[in-house]
């Protein structure tokens with residue numbers, strides 16, 4: 334069976350390789366760029382070619398900064414270090430060991446390998462679970478400083494502050510170097526273009542916009558960032574190697590903090606998150622620097638600085654979107670429309686099967702959470718059963734949301750155990766806990782503004798279906814519960830719409846559909862009906878009842894609306910000041926004098 338919303342086209346089975354719109358535009362752009370590179374030496378003078386060779390290599394480096402910062406949100410100052418590592422691999426091998434095709438390949442391999450190893454180490458230090466973006470930036474800031482200091486302290490081996498020069502290299506004609514540098518940039522840019530437009534590219538944007546939400550959907554954010562750092566380091570090292578082989582000079586500045594910062598400025602000026610903007614920005618500024626820095630050394634740097642400040646303040650998106658918009662207005666063309674998506678049903682799967690299926694879907698034992706001296710959860714223990722909706726209620730500040738956090742993130746609790754389908758979550762990060770079968774929706778709807786509904790759903794399937802690296806999929810595979818929610822909210826007709834245009838109710842529906850797309854066995858819902866109309870609350874209540882009954886899900890539901898909880902919950906757990914006050918059926922809890930006493934100050938019809 335295939336759900337086929339009118340404007341979303343026909344779902345197709347996944348085939349291997351197919352020649353898609355992404356490939357077509359990349360190849361077309363690549364061919365045009367290659368023609369320009371091939372023609373360059375025939376129309377440019379020698380001085381200009383000389384400058385452009387270096388600018389083209391730096392542009393490849395800037396492109397990696399754009400993928401890291403513009404697309405993924407990793408503000409890195411460290412890309413120059415990888416450029417320097419590649420350059421020094423060339424300089425050191427050609428100076429001290431030997432020169433020839435074998436040595437050149439060996440030096441290139443060493444440069445790339447060292448850069449990748451350093452990138453993985455830096456990524457591991459910068460992106461561990463819980464590290465803030467500021468911390469990651471500071472780690473990348475330290476990298477060029479450390480590499481430069483190592484070069485300074487290398488004595489005659491590295492040439493210290495003077496660097497190395499005059500080592501043997503290939504004294505080819507300038508045209509050959511130009512074609513090599515241009516060809517390298519075009520190849521890197523074509524693959525970069527396909528990469529950022531692929532399913533993986535949307536994952537990067539999602540990480541930039543809402544990293545936490547990605548992690549709770551089971552996306553291995555840290556691993557993706559480390560992989561990205563490693564890939565960017567390898568490209569940077571190749572560019573650095575080419576730079577050193579062409580100029581036959583290496584100096585500490587090539588790995589320095591100043592170049593690392595300049596790369597960010599060029600990216601911001603060109604337009605981060607556009608790829609083409611930073612590439613053209615780097616080439617333009619580098620070429621102009623070469624012409625003007627001789628005659629106006631200080632004034633030129635001042636002009637670039639002022640341009641940077643003006644662009645950051647007046648055009649935070651940089652020049653490329655502005656120019657692109659003007660061109661579109663003049664030619665009457667429109668921005669690229671999102672790819673039409675089709676929903677493909679996945680085979681039904683019994684919730685909680687597989688790992689420890691006889692065990693309770695969730696068992697919490699002696700859970701303690703302290704913030705310094707403040708004890709927010711004090712030895713909470715209970716378990717949830719398959720096919721039930723377990724209401725979690727309590728006054729404001731009772732610790733309900735903290736409980737959800739401790740269940741969905743192993744690093745949150747101070748003490749105690751949480752087991753999902755019989756498997757202890759240990760100190761697992763949210764993505765690890767999601768892989769055990771926990772799906773969580775947040776108190777405040779947590780989505781990705783610039784992604785479409787369909788892209789959000791594809792993202793939610795990342796852990797199960799993966800993501801294509803150089804192409805877009807036109808399908809999203811969804812289990813029945815997620816499809817039910819989409820149908821009930823009308824979202825199945827709006828797969829191509831950006832989520833920021835959705836109503837509050839639809840956003841809540843989409844978040845629930847995304848969580849269900851991960852095929853959880855335990856569903857944590859934090860006030861899913863907050864801000865919804867009565868009709869929407871009733872619809873959500875019906876859906877939750879069906880999810881528990883028909884799909885055997887265990888649903889932990891935090892709610893302030895007692896009538897809503899009463900209508901759909903089998904049992905209720907009452908928290909008070911971080912302790913479990915009572916656990917029982919709806920009637921037992923509602924008629925309890927103890928619970929009444931605790932809530933005596935609350936308005937009728939509301940437990941919290």
Ligand SMILES: Nc1ncnc2c1ncn2[C@@H]1O[C@H](COP(=O)(O)OP(=O)(O)OP(=O)(O)O)[C@@H](O)[C@H]1O
Pocket residue numbers: 704707709727728729730731732733734735736941
């Ligand atoms: N990061 C934190 N640092 C310090 N205290 C915190 C932190 N997070 C929560 N708390 C405190 O823990 C207590 C429980 O908060 P929690 O959000 O879990 O309560 P809740 O029952 O979900 O409340 P509400 O119904 O208002 O959402 C509150 O007193 C809160 O101030």
